Amino acid sequence: MRGNDEVNHMLKYFENNLRYDGRGLKDFRDITYELGVVKTAEGSASVRFGGTHVIAGVKLSIDQPYPDTPNKGNLMVEVSLSPLASENYMPGPPDIDSVEFSRVVDRGLREAPALDFEKLCIKEGEAVWNVSVDIVVINDDGNLIDVSGFAAMLALLNARFPKVVDGKVDYHELTDEKLPIKHIVVPTTIFKIDKYFFVDPILEEFQLSEARLTLTRRDDGKICAIQKGGDYPLKKEDITEMLALSKEKFDELIKIIKEVSQ
Amino acid sequence: MSFDKRIDGRGFLDLRPMEAKVGVIEKADGSAYFRMGDTVAYAAVYGPRELVPRFKQNPKTGILRCNYNMLPFSGVGERIRPGGNRRSKEISMVTEKALLPVVLLDHFPNSVVDVFIELPQTDAGSRCAGITAAALALADAGIPMKDLVSAVAVGKVDDKLLVDLRYEEEAFEGEVSDIPFAFIHNTGEISLLQMDGIIDDESLIKLVDLARDAAEKVYEVQKKALLEKFKKVGDGNERK
Numbered sequence: 001m002r003g004n005d006e007v008n009h010m011l012k013y014f015e016n017n018l019r020y021d022g023r024g025l026k027d028f029r030d031i032t033y034e035l036g037v038v039k040t041a042e043g044s045a046s047v048r049f050g051g052t053h054v055i056a057g058v059k060l061s062i063d064q065p066y067p068d069t070p071n072k073g074n075l076m077v078e079v080s081l082s083p084l085a086s087e088n089y090m091p092g093p094p095d096i097d098s099v100e101f102s103r104v105v106d107r108g109l110r111e112a113p114a115l116d117f118e119k120l121c122i123k124e125g126e127a128v129w130n131v132s133v134d135i136v137v138i139n140d141d142g143n144l145i146d147v148s149g150f151a152a153m154l155a156l157l158n159a160r161f162p163k164v165v166d167g168k169v170d171y172h173e174l175t176d177e178k179l180p181i182k183h184i185v186v187p188t189t190i191f192k193i194d195k196y197f198f199v200d201p202i203l204e205e206f207q208l209s210e211a212r213l214t215l216t217r218r219d220d221g222k223i224c225a226i227q228k229g230g231d232y233p234l235k236k237e238d239i240t241e242m243l244a245l246s247k248e249k250f251d252e253l254i255k256i257i258k259e260v261s262q
Numbered sequence: 263m264s265f266d267k268r269i270d271g272r273g274f275l276d277l278r279p280m281e282a283k284v285g286v287i288e289k290a291d292g293s294a295y296f297r298m299g300d301t302v303a304y305a306a307v308y309g310p311r312e313l314v315p316r317f318k319q320n321p322k323t324g325i326l327r328c329n330y331n332m333l334p335f336s337g338v339g340e341r342i343r344p345g346g347n348r349r350s351k352e353i354s355m356v357t358e359k360a361l362l363p364v365v366l367l368d369h370f371p372n373s374v375v376d377v378f379i380e381l382p383q384t385d386a387g388s389r390c391a392g393i394t395a396a397a398l399a400l401a402d403a404g405i406p407m408k409d410l411v412s413a414v415a416v417g418k419v420d421d422k423l424l425v426d427l428r429y430e431e432e433a434f435e436g437e438v439s440d441i442p443f444a445f446i447h448n449t450g451e452i453s454l455l456q457m458d459g460i461i462d463d464e465s466l467i468k469l470v471d472l473a474r475d476a477a478e479k480v481y482e483v484q485k486k487a488l489l490e491k492f493k494k495v496g497d498g499n500e501r502k
Contacts, residue, residue: 223461224459
Protein backbone atom coordinates (compact mmCIF):
# COMPACT_ATOMS: atom_id res chain seq x y z
CA MET A 1 0.00 0.00 0.00
CA ARG A 2 1.21 3.50 -0.80
CA GLY A 3 0.76 6.48 1.48
CA ASN A 4 -1.60 8.31 -0.82
CA ASP A 5 -5.31 7.35 -0.69
CA GLU A 6 -5.96 8.76 -4.15
CA VAL A 7 -3.21 6.59 -5.62
CA ASN A 8 -4.36 3.50 -3.74
CA HIS A 9 -7.88 4.00 -5.00
CA MET A 10 -6.65 4.31 -8.56
CA LEU A 11 -4.44 1.23 -8.20
CA LYS A 12 -7.49 -0.87 -7.30
CA TYR A 13 -8.78 -0.13 -10.79
CA PHE A 14 -5.37 -0.57 -12.41
CA GLU A 15 -5.09 -4.09 -10.95
CA ASN A 16 -7.99 -5.04 -13.19
CA ASN A 17 -6.61 -3.17 -16.22
CA LEU A 18 -9.31 -0.58 -15.76
CA ARG A 19 -9.27 3.23 -15.67
CA TYR A 20 -11.77 5.73 -14.21
CA ASP A 21 -13.18 6.31 -17.68
CA GLY A 22 -13.52 2.60 -18.43
CA ARG A 23 -10.47 2.23 -20.68
CA GLY A 24 -7.72 -0.37 -20.40
CA LEU A 25 -4.28 0.87 -19.29
CA LYS A 26 -2.85 0.85 -22.79
CA ASP A 27 -5.78 2.38 -24.67
CA PHE A 28 -5.93 5.88 -26.12
CA ARG A 29 -9.12 7.86 -25.76
CA ASP A 30 -11.05 8.68 -28.95
CA ILE A 31 -8.85 10.82 -31.16
CA THR A 32 -10.48 13.37 -33.46
CA TYR A 33 -9.05 16.20 -35.48
CA GLU A 34 -10.04 18.95 -37.84
CA LEU A 35 -7.67 20.74 -40.17
CA GLY A 36 -7.59 24.37 -41.29
CA VAL A 37 -9.77 25.55 -38.42
CA VAL A 38 -8.07 28.95 -38.23
CA LYS A 39 -8.40 31.08 -41.37
CA THR A 40 -5.82 33.61 -40.20
CA ALA A 41 -3.10 30.97 -39.78
CA GLU A 42 -1.12 29.50 -42.67
CA GLY A 43 -1.82 26.05 -41.24
CA SER A 44 -3.87 24.81 -38.32
CA ALA A 45 -5.37 21.83 -36.59
CA SER A 46 -7.81 21.29 -33.77
CA VAL A 47 -7.15 18.01 -31.96
CA ARG A 48 -9.02 16.16 -29.27
CA PHE A 49 -7.86 13.14 -27.29
CA GLY A 50 -11.05 12.52 -25.28
CA GLY A 51 -11.59 15.65 -23.18
CA THR A 52 -8.22 17.22 -23.95
CA HIS A 53 -8.54 19.83 -26.67
CA VAL A 54 -5.77 21.84 -28.27
CA ILE A 55 -5.51 24.11 -31.29
CA ALA A 56 -2.24 24.38 -33.17
CA GLY A 57 -1.54 27.19 -35.62
CA VAL A 58 1.38 27.76 -37.98
CA LYS A 59 2.45 31.27 -38.92
CA LEU A 60 5.11 31.88 -41.57
CA SER A 61 7.27 34.94 -41.97
CA ILE A 62 10.43 35.95 -43.78
CA ASP A 63 13.33 36.65 -41.49
CA GLN A 64 17.10 36.63 -41.31
CA PRO A 65 18.74 33.25 -40.68
CA TYR A 66 20.70 32.60 -37.51
CA PRO A 67 24.42 33.28 -38.04
CA ASP A 68 25.36 29.62 -37.45
CA THR A 69 22.77 28.31 -39.95
CA PRO A 70 22.84 30.81 -42.85
CA ASN A 71 21.18 28.37 -45.28
CA LYS A 72 18.44 27.05 -43.02
CA GLY A 73 14.98 28.22 -42.08
CA ASN A 74 13.97 28.82 -38.47
CA LEU A 75 11.53 26.91 -36.29
CA MET A 76 9.82 28.14 -33.16
CA VAL A 77 7.49 25.99 -31.09
CA GLU A 78 5.46 27.13 -28.13
CA VAL A 79 2.88 25.31 -26.06
CA SER A 80 0.66 27.78 -24.19
CA LEU A 81 -1.31 26.61 -21.19
CA SER A 82 -4.21 28.99 -21.45
CA PRO A 83 -5.94 29.94 -18.19
CA LEU A 84 -9.19 28.86 -19.77
CA ALA A 85 -7.95 25.24 -19.99
CA SER A 86 -8.10 24.31 -16.30
CA GLU A 87 -8.02 25.74 -12.78
CA ASN A 88 -4.25 25.19 -12.69
CA TYR A 89 -3.18 27.99 -15.04
CA MET A 90 -3.09 31.75 -14.76
CA PRO A 91 -2.31 34.51 -17.25
CA GLY A 92 1.28 35.67 -17.25
CA PRO A 93 4.69 34.47 -18.32
CA PRO A 94 4.95 30.77 -19.27
CA ASP A 95 5.29 28.49 -16.26
CA ILE A 96 7.70 25.57 -16.10
CA ASP A 97 5.21 23.02 -17.54
CA SER A 98 4.69 25.22 -20.57
CA VAL A 99 8.46 25.60 -21.01
CA GLU A 100 9.03 21.85 -20.71
CA PHE A 101 6.20 20.84 -23.05
CA SER A 102 7.30 23.45 -25.61
CA ARG A 103 10.87 22.25 -25.58
CA VAL A 104 9.96 18.56 -25.81
CA VAL A 105 7.68 19.12 -28.81
CA ASP A 106 10.26 21.45 -30.36
CA ARG A 107 13.07 18.92 -29.88
CA GLY A 108 11.22 16.15 -31.70
CA LEU A 109 10.36 18.35 -34.69
CA ARG A 110 13.83 19.87 -34.88
CA GLU A 111 15.90 16.72 -34.44
CA ALA A 112 13.95 14.40 -36.76
CA PRO A 113 13.83 16.84 -38.63
CA ALA A 114 10.19 17.28 -39.48
CA LEU A 115 11.02 20.02 -41.97
CA ASP A 116 13.69 20.19 -44.65
CA PHE A 117 15.23 23.34 -43.21
CA GLU A 118 17.49 23.95 -46.20
CA LYS A 119 14.44 24.21 -48.45
CA LEU A 120 13.20 26.99 -46.20
CA CYS A 121 16.16 29.14 -47.23
CA ILE A 122 15.23 31.94 -49.63
CA LYS A 123 18.63 33.62 -49.96
CA GLU A 124 21.62 32.29 -48.07
CA GLY A 125 22.68 34.51 -45.18
CA GLU A 126 19.90 36.99 -45.93
CA ALA A 127 16.39 35.63 -45.97
CA VAL A 128 14.79 32.44 -44.76
CA TRP A 129 11.31 31.26 -43.80
CA ASN A 130 10.51 31.44 -40.14
CA VAL A 131 8.06 28.72 -39.11
CA SER A 132 6.24 29.41 -35.85
CA VAL A 133 4.07 26.68 -34.40
CA ASP A 134 1.87 27.74 -31.50
CA ILE A 135 -0.10 25.10 -29.67
CA VAL A 136 -2.75 26.42 -27.34
CA VAL A 137 -4.44 24.21 -24.80
CA ILE A 138 -8.16 24.89 -24.75
CA ASN A 139 -9.18 22.15 -22.31
CA ASP A 140 -6.63 20.23 -20.26
CA ASP A 141 -7.72 16.72 -19.46
CA GLY A 142 -4.20 15.32 -19.39
CA ASN A 143 -1.52 14.06 -21.79
CA LEU A 144 -0.59 17.49 -23.12
CA ILE A 145 2.78 16.54 -24.63
CA ASP A 146 1.35 13.85 -26.91
CA VAL A 147 -1.69 15.89 -27.91
CA SER A 148 0.41 19.01 -28.53
CA GLY A 149 2.99 17.13 -30.61
CA PHE A 150 0.24 15.44 -32.64
CA ALA A 151 -1.50 18.77 -33.29
CA ALA A 152 1.77 20.51 -34.21
CA MET A 153 2.50 17.86 -36.85
CA LEU A 154 -1.01 18.12 -38.32
CA ALA A 155 -0.78 21.91 -38.46
CA LEU A 156 2.58 21.70 -40.28
CA LEU A 157 1.07 19.26 -42.78
CA ASN A 158 -1.87 21.56 -43.26
CA ALA A 159 0.21 24.71 -43.79
CA ARG A 160 0.56 26.50 -47.17
CA PHE A 161 3.04 29.23 -48.04
CA PRO A 162 1.57 32.70 -48.35
CA LYS A 163 2.15 34.72 -51.47
CA VAL A 164 5.38 36.69 -51.62
CA VAL A 165 5.53 40.01 -53.48
CA ASP A 166 8.90 41.81 -53.79
CA GLY A 167 10.34 39.81 -50.89
CA LYS A 168 7.39 40.69 -48.65
CA VAL A 169 4.72 38.31 -47.46
CA ASP A 170 1.17 38.96 -48.59
CA TYR A 171 -0.87 37.26 -45.90
CA HIS A 172 -4.13 37.76 -47.77
CA GLU A 173 -3.34 35.06 -50.26
CA LEU A 174 -2.11 31.52 -49.69
CA THR A 175 -0.41 29.57 -52.46
CA ASP A 176 -0.91 25.82 -53.02
CA GLU A 177 2.63 25.13 -51.98
CA LYS A 178 3.01 22.98 -48.86
CA LEU A 179 5.86 23.10 -46.34
CA PRO A 180 8.84 20.87 -47.19
CA ILE A 181 8.05 18.01 -44.79
CA LYS A 182 10.94 15.60 -44.33
CA HIS A 183 9.67 13.33 -41.57
CA ILE A 184 6.42 12.81 -39.78
CA VAL A 185 7.08 13.06 -36.07
CA VAL A 186 4.90 12.22 -33.10
CA PRO A 187 5.55 11.88 -29.35
CA THR A 188 4.18 9.07 -27.23
CA THR A 189 4.44 9.35 -23.47
CA ILE A 190 4.33 6.30 -21.23
CA PHE A 191 3.27 6.93 -17.64
CA LYS A 192 4.00 4.87 -14.55
CA ILE A 193 2.29 4.54 -11.19
CA ASP A 194 3.49 1.77 -8.87
CA LYS A 195 4.18 -1.15 -11.22
CA TYR A 196 1.65 -0.13 -13.87
CA PHE A 197 2.39 1.45 -17.22
CA PHE A 198 -0.28 3.38 -19.08
CA VAL A 199 -0.80 5.89 -21.87
CA ASP A 200 -2.95 8.93 -22.54
CA PRO A 201 -3.79 9.93 -18.95
CA ILE A 202 -6.80 11.95 -17.95
CA LEU A 203 -5.89 14.91 -15.71
CA GLU A 204 -6.20 12.97 -12.42
CA GLU A 205 -3.96 10.22 -13.74
CA PHE A 206 -1.46 12.76 -15.05
CA GLN A 207 -1.29 14.49 -11.69
CA LEU A 208 -0.87 11.26 -9.72
CA SER A 209 1.64 9.65 -12.08
CA GLU A 210 5.02 8.98 -10.50
CA ALA A 211 7.19 8.93 -13.61
CA ARG A 212 6.74 9.46 -17.32
CA LEU A 213 8.89 8.90 -20.35
CA THR A 214 8.21 10.72 -23.60
CA LEU A 215 9.62 8.98 -26.66
CA THR A 216 9.18 10.97 -29.84
CA ARG A 217 9.54 8.88 -32.98
CA ARG A 218 9.67 9.75 -36.67
CA ASP A 219 8.13 7.82 -39.55
CA ASP A 220 11.00 5.28 -39.82
CA GLY A 221 10.44 4.32 -36.16
CA LYS A 222 13.65 5.90 -34.88
CA ILE A 223 13.54 7.96 -31.71
CA CYS A 224 14.22 11.67 -32.17
CA ALA A 225 13.62 13.04 -28.66
CA ILE A 226 13.42 11.65 -25.14
CA GLN A 227 12.27 13.26 -21.94
CA LYS A 228 11.89 11.65 -18.54
CA GLY A 229 9.55 13.44 -16.19
CA GLY A 230 8.01 12.95 -12.77
CA ASP A 231 9.48 12.73 -9.27
CA TYR A 232 10.26 9.00 -9.25
CA PRO A 233 13.26 7.33 -10.89
CA LEU A 234 13.03 4.52 -13.45
CA LYS A 235 14.81 1.20 -13.64
CA LYS A 236 16.42 -0.12 -16.81
CA GLU A 237 13.65 -2.76 -17.06
CA ASP A 238 11.05 0.03 -16.91
CA ILE A 239 12.72 1.79 -19.83
CA THR A 240 12.82 -1.40 -21.90
CA GLU A 241 9.12 -1.96 -21.29
CA MET A 242 8.25 1.68 -22.00
CA LEU A 243 10.20 1.58 -25.26
CA ALA A 244 8.25 -1.44 -26.48
CA LEU A 245 4.90 0.06 -25.49
CA SER A 246 5.75 3.40 -27.09
CA LYS A 247 6.47 1.71 -30.39
CA GLU A 248 3.08 0.04 -30.36
CA LYS A 249 1.25 3.27 -29.53
CA PHE A 250 3.33 5.29 -32.00
CA ASP A 251 2.15 2.97 -34.79
CA GLU A 252 -1.46 3.82 -33.93
CA LEU A 253 -0.84 7.58 -33.94
CA ILE A 254 1.22 7.71 -37.10
CA LYS A 255 -1.43 5.76 -38.96
CA ILE A 256 -3.88 8.58 -38.27
CA ILE A 257 -1.39 11.28 -39.31
CA LYS A 258 -0.48 9.46 -42.51
CA GLU A 259 -4.09 9.64 -43.64
CA VAL A 260 -3.69 13.42 -43.59
CA SER A 261 -0.34 13.54 -45.34
CA GLN A 262 -1.54 11.56 -48.33
CA MET B 263 32.87 10.57 -43.64
CA SER B 264 32.68 7.96 -40.92
CA PHE B 265 33.45 8.52 -37.28
CA ASP B 266 36.21 6.21 -36.11
CA LYS B 267 38.43 8.26 -33.82
CA ARG B 268 37.72 10.74 -31.05
CA ILE B 269 39.18 14.22 -31.34
CA ASP B 270 41.11 13.92 -28.10
CA GLY B 271 42.25 10.36 -28.77
CA ARG B 272 40.10 8.87 -25.99
CA GLY B 273 38.64 5.41 -26.26
CA PHE B 274 34.91 5.38 -27.13
CA LEU B 275 33.97 4.44 -23.58
CA ASP B 276 36.48 6.66 -21.79
CA LEU B 277 35.48 9.70 -19.75
CA ARG B 278 37.41 12.93 -19.87
CA PRO B 279 39.68 13.68 -16.90
CA MET B 280 37.60 14.53 -13.85
CA GLU B 281 38.27 16.65 -10.83
CA ALA B 282 36.04 17.14 -7.79
CA LYS B 283 36.30 19.19 -4.60
CA VAL B 284 33.82 20.01 -1.89
CA GLY B 285 33.65 23.01 0.42
CA VAL B 286 34.96 25.42 -2.19
CA ILE B 287 32.59 28.29 -1.37
CA GLU B 288 33.04 29.36 2.20
CA LYS B 289 29.80 31.32 2.60
CA ALA B 290 27.60 28.49 1.36
CA ASP B 291 26.13 25.79 3.61
CA GLY B 292 27.58 23.26 1.21
CA SER B 293 29.43 23.56 -2.06
CA ALA B 294 31.33 21.69 -4.73
CA TYR B 295 33.45 22.09 -7.82
CA PHE B 296 33.31 19.47 -10.53
CA ARG B 297 35.24 19.41 -13.78
CA MET B 298 34.78 16.98 -16.64
CA GLY B 299 37.42 17.83 -19.24
CA ASP B 300 36.74 21.45 -20.20
CA THR B 301 33.27 21.54 -18.64
CA VAL B 302 33.40 23.18 -15.23
CA ALA B 303 30.58 23.42 -12.68
CA TYR B 304 30.28 25.07 -9.31
CA ALA B 305 27.36 24.25 -7.03
CA ALA B 306 26.35 25.90 -3.78
CA VAL B 307 23.64 24.86 -1.33
CA TYR B 308 21.82 27.31 0.91
CA GLY B 309 19.37 25.93 3.40
CA PRO B 310 17.28 24.34 4.59
CA ARG B 311 15.82 27.79 5.14
CA GLU B 312 12.32 29.22 5.37
CA LEU B 313 10.56 29.14 2.03
CA VAL B 314 9.29 32.48 0.80
CA PRO B 315 6.76 33.33 -0.51
CA ARG B 316 5.10 31.59 2.40
CA PHE B 317 2.05 30.43 0.47
CA LYS B 318 4.41 28.00 -1.26
CA GLN B 319 5.35 26.37 2.04
CA ASN B 320 4.37 22.76 2.63
CA PRO B 321 3.90 21.74 6.26
CA LYS B 322 4.61 18.11 5.35
CA THR B 323 7.90 18.52 3.54
CA GLY B 324 10.60 20.85 2.37
CA ILE B 325 11.20 21.51 -1.29
CA LEU B 326 14.29 21.38 -3.44
CA ARG B 327 14.88 24.36 -5.72
CA CYS B 328 17.64 24.18 -8.32
CA ASN B 329 18.94 26.87 -10.59
CA TYR B 330 21.20 25.99 -13.51
CA ASN B 331 23.03 28.87 -15.13
CA MET B 332 25.63 29.08 -17.88
CA LEU B 333 27.78 32.16 -17.29
CA PRO B 334 27.85 34.78 -20.10
CA PHE B 335 31.34 33.74 -21.27
CA SER B 336 30.90 29.97 -20.90
CA GLY B 337 29.72 29.04 -24.39
CA VAL B 338 31.86 28.45 -27.48
CA GLY B 339 29.92 31.04 -29.48
CA GLU B 340 28.61 34.48 -28.64
CA ARG B 341 28.06 35.85 -25.14
CA ILE B 342 25.14 34.22 -23.39
CA ARG B 343 22.68 36.82 -22.19
CA PRO B 344 22.26 36.53 -18.42
CA GLY B 345 18.90 36.04 -16.76
CA GLY B 346 18.00 32.60 -18.03
CA ASN B 347 16.09 31.28 -21.01
CA ARG B 348 13.78 28.36 -21.82
CA ARG B 349 16.74 25.98 -21.93
CA SER B 350 18.08 26.94 -18.51
CA LYS B 351 14.59 26.77 -17.00
CA GLU B 352 14.11 23.26 -18.32
CA ILE B 353 17.54 22.13 -17.15
CA SER B 354 16.93 23.60 -13.69
CA MET B 355 13.73 21.58 -13.54
CA VAL B 356 15.26 18.27 -14.68
CA THR B 357 18.19 18.84 -12.27
CA GLU B 358 15.68 19.11 -9.43
CA LYS B 359 13.96 15.89 -10.53
CA ALA B 360 17.31 14.11 -10.87
CA LEU B 361 18.24 14.87 -7.25
CA LEU B 362 14.80 14.69 -5.64
CA PRO B 363 14.67 10.87 -5.14
CA VAL B 364 17.72 10.87 -2.83
CA VAL B 365 17.11 14.00 -0.74
CA LEU B 366 15.11 13.47 2.45
CA LEU B 367 13.14 16.68 2.36
CA ASP B 368 10.42 15.57 4.78
CA HIS B 369 12.89 16.41 7.55
CA PHE B 370 12.40 20.08 6.76
CA PRO B 371 8.73 21.13 6.66
CA ASN B 372 7.96 24.61 5.28
CA SER B 373 11.56 24.92 4.11
CA VAL B 374 13.51 25.12 0.92
CA VAL B 375 16.90 23.74 0.05
CA ASP B 376 18.34 25.99 -2.64
CA VAL B 377 20.93 24.66 -5.05
CA PHE B 378 22.66 27.15 -7.33
CA ILE B 379 24.72 25.81 -10.22
CA GLU B 380 27.01 28.06 -12.24
CA LEU B 381 29.07 27.00 -15.26
CA PRO B 382 32.05 29.24 -16.03
CA GLN B 383 33.23 27.12 -18.99
CA THR B 384 31.53 24.37 -21.00
CA ASP B 385 32.36 21.75 -23.58
CA ALA B 386 29.12 19.74 -23.59
CA GLY B 387 27.76 17.68 -20.72
CA SER B 388 27.01 20.79 -18.67
CA ARG B 389 23.74 19.59 -17.13
CA CYS B 390 25.45 16.35 -16.08
CA ALA B 391 28.40 18.19 -14.54
CA GLY B 392 25.92 20.46 -12.77
CA ILE B 393 23.96 17.54 -11.30
CA THR B 394 27.14 15.77 -10.21
CA ALA B 395 28.40 18.94 -8.51
CA ALA B 396 24.98 19.60 -6.94
CA ALA B 397 24.85 16.10 -5.40
CA LEU B 398 28.27 16.74 -3.86
CA ALA B 399 27.25 20.16 -2.56
CA LEU B 400 24.11 18.68 -0.93
CA ALA B 401 26.22 16.03 0.77
CA ASP B 402 28.72 18.69 1.84
CA ALA B 403 25.89 20.73 3.35
CA GLY B 404 24.92 17.75 5.48
CA ILE B 405 21.45 17.50 3.97
CA PRO B 406 20.17 13.99 4.77
CA MET B 407 20.45 11.89 1.62
CA LYS B 408 19.79 8.26 0.81
CA ASP B 409 22.52 8.14 -1.78
CA LEU B 410 24.58 10.14 -4.23
CA VAL B 411 23.52 10.96 -7.79
CA SER B 412 26.07 10.75 -10.60
CA ALA B 413 25.41 12.04 -14.09
CA VAL B 414 27.04 11.47 -17.45
CA ALA B 415 26.02 11.83 -21.10
CA VAL B 416 26.32 9.04 -23.64
CA GLY B 417 25.40 8.93 -27.28
CA LYS B 418 25.72 7.46 -30.70
CA VAL B 419 27.85 9.23 -33.31
CA ASP B 420 27.62 7.66 -36.74
CA ASP B 421 27.58 3.94 -35.80
CA LYS B 422 29.69 4.25 -32.65
CA LEU B 423 28.41 4.23 -29.08
CA LEU B 424 30.25 6.87 -27.06
CA VAL B 425 30.55 8.00 -23.49
CA ASP B 426 30.91 11.65 -22.42
CA LEU B 427 30.58 13.58 -25.69
CA ARG B 428 32.25 16.90 -26.44
CA TYR B 429 30.77 19.75 -28.51
CA GLU B 430 32.68 18.73 -31.62
CA GLU B 431 31.37 15.19 -31.42
CA GLU B 432 27.79 16.40 -30.98
CA ALA B 433 28.25 18.49 -34.12
CA PHE B 434 29.29 15.54 -36.32
CA GLU B 435 27.56 15.66 -39.73
CA GLY B 436 25.28 12.65 -39.81
CA GLU B 437 23.32 10.78 -37.19
CA VAL B 438 24.19 11.84 -33.66
CA SER B 439 22.44 11.47 -30.35
CA ASP B 440 23.26 13.09 -27.04
CA ILE B 441 21.69 11.35 -24.06
CA PRO B 442 22.27 12.70 -20.55
CA PHE B 443 21.67 10.18 -17.75
CA ALA B 444 21.73 10.46 -13.96
CA PHE B 445 21.94 7.35 -11.80
CA ILE B 446 21.29 6.71 -8.13
CA HIS B 447 24.39 4.79 -7.10
CA ASN B 448 23.04 2.00 -4.86
CA THR B 449 19.84 1.14 -6.71
CA GLY B 450 21.05 1.83 -10.25
CA GLU B 451 17.82 3.74 -10.84
CA ILE B 452 17.68 6.46 -13.47
CA SER B 453 16.57 9.93 -12.36
CA LEU B 454 17.53 11.87 -15.49
CA LEU B 455 17.01 10.78 -19.06
CA GLN B 456 16.71 13.09 -22.05
CA MET B 457 17.79 13.01 -25.65
CA ASP B 458 18.55 15.29 -28.55
CA GLY B 459 19.25 13.60 -31.87
CA ILE B 460 18.38 10.30 -33.49
CA ILE B 461 18.63 6.83 -31.97
CA ASP B 462 17.23 3.32 -32.49
CA ASP B 463 15.72 1.31 -29.62
CA GLU B 464 18.45 -1.32 -29.57
CA SER B 465 21.31 1.18 -29.25
CA LEU B 466 19.44 3.08 -26.56
CA ILE B 467 19.12 -0.05 -24.43
CA LYS B 468 22.84 -0.76 -24.85
CA LEU B 469 23.64 2.84 -23.92
CA VAL B 470 21.77 2.51 -20.60
CA ASP B 471 24.38 -0.04 -19.49
CA LEU B 472 27.31 2.00 -20.82
CA ALA B 473 25.97 5.09 -19.05
CA ARG B 474 25.61 3.18 -15.79
CA ASP B 475 29.25 1.99 -15.95
CA ALA B 476 30.42 5.52 -16.73
CA ALA B 477 28.31 7.00 -13.91
CA GLU B 478 29.98 4.61 -11.48
CA LYS B 479 33.32 6.13 -12.46
CA VAL B 480 31.90 9.58 -11.74
CA TYR B 481 30.66 8.23 -8.40
CA GLU B 482 34.17 7.12 -7.44
CA VAL B 483 35.47 10.64 -8.04
CA GLN B 484 32.61 12.11 -5.98
CA LYS B 485 33.23 9.70 -3.12
CA LYS B 486 36.93 10.52 -3.10
CA ALA B 487 36.22 14.26 -2.93
CA LEU B 488 33.91 13.81 0.06
CA LEU B 489 36.38 11.54 1.83
CA GLU B 490 39.18 14.01 1.25
CA LYS B 491 37.32 16.61 3.20
CA PHE B 492 35.55 14.58 5.83
CA LYS B 493 38.22 12.09 6.79
CA LYS B 494 39.94 15.08 8.35
CA VAL B 495 37.04 15.66 10.73
CA GLY B 496 38.32 15.38 14.28
CA ASP B 497 41.83 16.63 13.67
CA GLY B 498 40.76 20.21 14.25
CA ASN B 499 41.34 21.34 10.67
CA GLU B 500 37.82 21.02 9.36
CA ARG B 501 35.83 23.98 8.11
CA LYS B 502 33.71 25.98 10.56
